[in-house]
Each structure stands twice: as C-alpha cells, then as structure tokens.
Amino acid sequence: MSIDVQKIRLDFPILDQQVHDKPLVYLDNGATTQKPLAVIEAIENYYRKDNSNVHRGAHVLSDRATIAFENARKTVQTFLNAANSEEIIWTRGTTESINIVAQSFGSVFVKEGDEIIVSAMEHHANIVPWQMLCERTGASLKVIPVSEQGELDMAAFEAMLSDKVKMVSVVHVSNALGTINPVEKMISLAHKVGAKVLIDGAQSVAHFSVDVQKLNADFYVFSGHKVFGPTGIGCLYGKKELLDVMPPVQGGGEMIEKVSFSGTTYQGLPFKFESGTPNIAGAIGLDAALNYLMKLDRDALSQYEDDLLEYAHQCAKKCEGMRLVGTAKHKAGVMSFLIEGTHPSDVGMLLDQQGIAVRTGHHCAMPIMDQFGIPGTARASFSIYNTKQEVDALFEAIEKVKMFLC
Numbered sequence: 001m002s003i004d005v006q007k008i009r010l011d012f013p014i015l016d017q018q019v020h021d022k023p024l025v026y027l028d029n030g031a032t033t034q035k036p037l038a039v040i041e042a043i044e045n046y047y048r049k050d051n052s053n054v055h056r057g058a059h060v061l062s063d064r065a066t067i068a069f070e071n072a073r074k075t076v077q078t079f080l081n082a083a084n085s086e087e088i089i090w091t092r093g094t095t096e097s098i099n100i101v102a103q104s105f106g107s108v109f110v111k112e113g114d115e116i117i118v119s120a121m122e123h124h125a126n127i128v129p130w131q132m133l134c135e136r137t138g139a140s141l142k143v144i145p146v147s148e149q150g151e152l153d154m155a156a157f158e159a160m161l162s163d164k165v166k167m168v169s170v171v172h173v174s175n176a177l178g179t180i181n182p183v184e185k186m187i188s189l190a191h192k193v194g195a196k197v198l199i200d201g202a203q204s205v206a207h208f209s210v211d212v213q214k215l216n217a218d219f220y221v222f223s224g225h226k227v228f229g230p231t232g233i234g235c236l237y238g239k240k241e242l243l244d245v246m247p248p249v250q251g252g253g254e255m256i257e258k259v260s261f262s263g264t265t266y267q268g269l270p271f272k273f274e275s276g277t278p279n280i281a282g283a284i285g286l287d288a289a290l291n292y293l294m295k296l297d298r299d300a301l302s303q304y305e306d307d308l309l310e311y312a313h314q315c316a317k318k319c320e321g322m323r324l325v326g327t328a329k330h331k332a333g334v335m336s337f338l339i340e341g342t343h344p345s346d347v348g349m350l351l352d353q354q355g356i357a358v359r360t361g362h363h364c365a366m367p368i369m370d371q372f373g374i375p376g377t378a379r380a381s382f383s384i385y386n387t388k389q390e391v392d393a394l395f396e397a398i399e400k401v402k403m404f405l406c
Helices: 005-010 036-051 060-080 094-109 128-137 154-160 183-192 279-292 297-318 345-354 366-372 387-405
Strands: 090-092 115-119 138-143 167-172 196-200 219-223 233-240 256-260 262-265 321-325 334-339 359-361 378-380
Touching: 005 060, 036 060, 036 279, 060 090, 060 233, 060 279, 090 094, 094 128, 094 167, 094 196, 094 219, 094 233, 115 128, 115 154, 128 138, 138 154, 154 196, 167 183, 183 196, 297 321, 297 334, 321 366, 334 387, 345 359, 345 387
Parallel strands: 115 138, 115 167, 167 196, 196 219
Antiparallel strands: 090 233, 219 233, 256 262, 321 334, 334 378, 359 378
C-alpha cells in the first residue's frame, strides 16, 4: 500500500496554520505528536454524551463510559499484542509507568548487593527511578556505555550480566539520538542470567509495530501523547505472572476490594495498580489514536519515515558547518544536530521565526550530552505527516540561521 501523506495531513487540523506569517512546519514530534480529528472528536463525544465515572455507576452514562474505557484497554492489548488485557495498566505516562515498576518490582525482587542496568543514552525518567531504588535498597546501578556514533556497546553489556542483575531497563528508541536499540537480543541475554527487562517504548510505538510477546519483554511502557493520543495517559504492560506478585504502590479508589480497620484487601489485575479516578477521556482518546494508526499500513509508514530521515541526513551532509549528533546505523524519527559557532537555543529561536518547530536543549538526557561534551542539540523529529518539502524548508531556514549567527 502506498502512503498518501497529503491525505494523512488533512486528518491533523493543527498543521493547517501560519506561524510568524509562515506555514507551520512541525518537527517536534519527539516531544509530542499532533492529534488527528478522530482523537479530538472521540474526546469531545465522551464529554458531550457519556461523561461519567466508570465501573460502579448504576446508570446508563456510567455503563457507556465503562464500556468505552475498558474497550480502550483491549485496544492497547491488540496494539502491543499482549496476551490479555489484564496485563495493560493505565498510568499517566511513561515516567509514571517506570516509577511503578521501580517501586513495586523493586520492593519484592531487589535487595542490597543486587544490580540494575541502564544505558548511557537513557531519558532521565529511566535513570532517576532506578537511582532512587538503589538508594533505598543498597543495590548498584550499572551503565551500558554508548559509542560516539550513539550505539550501545553490546560486548560491554554482555560482560555486565550476572546473577546479581535483577533488572535491565533500556530505551527502545533514543529520544535524543534516534538510535534503535537491539532490545530483542538484549532481552534474551538478560533472561539467561535471570534478569527481568523493562523497555521504554515512548519513542518507538509511533514509528513501528511492537509485539511484546515476540520481544518477550517483561515490561513495556509508553505515553499516549507520543503516539497521536492525549497527554496525561500512558500504559504499563507487564507479564501477568510478575504483576500478580507485585504490590500496589498507591492506595484508594478502584484498587481496593475491601477496607476495614483490621486490614485491607486489594483488587486483582489490572485494577490493583489503578488507584483513584482514572483519566477516562484520555483512555478513550488513546483508543481512537491507536485505532487510527492501526488502520494505516504500518510497514509502509515505517518505510516512508525511514526514507524521510535518510533524506534529511543526506541534506545534512551538504550543509556546511552542520554536525549530526547520533549517527547509529539503525535510527528512527530523530535528527539531532549542532551548527558550528551557534548555540542550539539560538538556532531553535530563529527557526521558530521561520515557522519551523524543533526542540532544543539536553532532551532530558544530560548524561549522554555530558559524554559528548555538549550542552544540548537542536532536534528535528519526524512523523507520518511530515514531508520532504518540510525537510527542504528546514534546511532553507538553517541557511538563514547561519547567515544571521555565523
């Protein structure tokens, strides 16, 4: 199936606007993706017709809201190819999902002398929760080195594995570099020493299909807003046999079975991890987003995005004074760069004046920026609605930035 990008663009109303009297070129998809009409309309429809709390209402609105809410969970199950919907836990996003695993899994399985492995390219959200766990338990945090090209040192990773390692937590696609990590191989290696593996899928799920059973991931996490859904909703996938023995981390609301002053019992999966009133509209919006994406030819979309990124890389080679940060062989969606003699923040500001939206800074990945000896980068991140014409506009704007700053 061929990809009609112009038809896809019509589904995203925000793209049809002017910024500083220039056509908007939105290249900040790594921070958040835009929302198709299907998502906007699903959220509006919920608030117009079905707004109610879920699960315990004795009336039609609650019944309809509950059905839509739980259907969304089943959609995520299908999207990730999880074995059953009980393995899908609603969260506020990737950050909360990782924190839940670090706190709950860590309280049962991690003790003094144990080891947790992350990589040097991780987002802060996949570093800090594990640091906090190590501080609580006396475990040690080990870091997989990253090459100057932005690739994991797999030999070093294998050498780090031992029966002391209880968790390996790595990013599927780096938000700062675009590197696609060999997570299936890493999971297999980690399992050989008895370690469990969490994969941060925040930057992967919008770019290619993910099959958690094929990967054999113990945990897989992502945020709705990175995959055309609303903010404030995310998912934690975990294998049922692990989630069953992990304790809840927050108490109250939907997660309780019975409360008394002599003791409290908890609901089973997935509810024991979902305290309080959930983000019902967010789940319904995410349901619409994932259904929108799954109706498209995902293989063709992935190839289209790969071709677009390669086109951008070829343009970068011709751009004097431009340095790419992150040149791994396998990348998705991200082009981080520096312009000689400029600061990334200045580049971003001047691109914005020309209607080009990019992200600047350390991208919540300070350790890898420190390794490269840079304060941050300018980052253009691409999605299914971006075009070669927009890449051309980016590089035309960069030439004007160079004239102004260099």
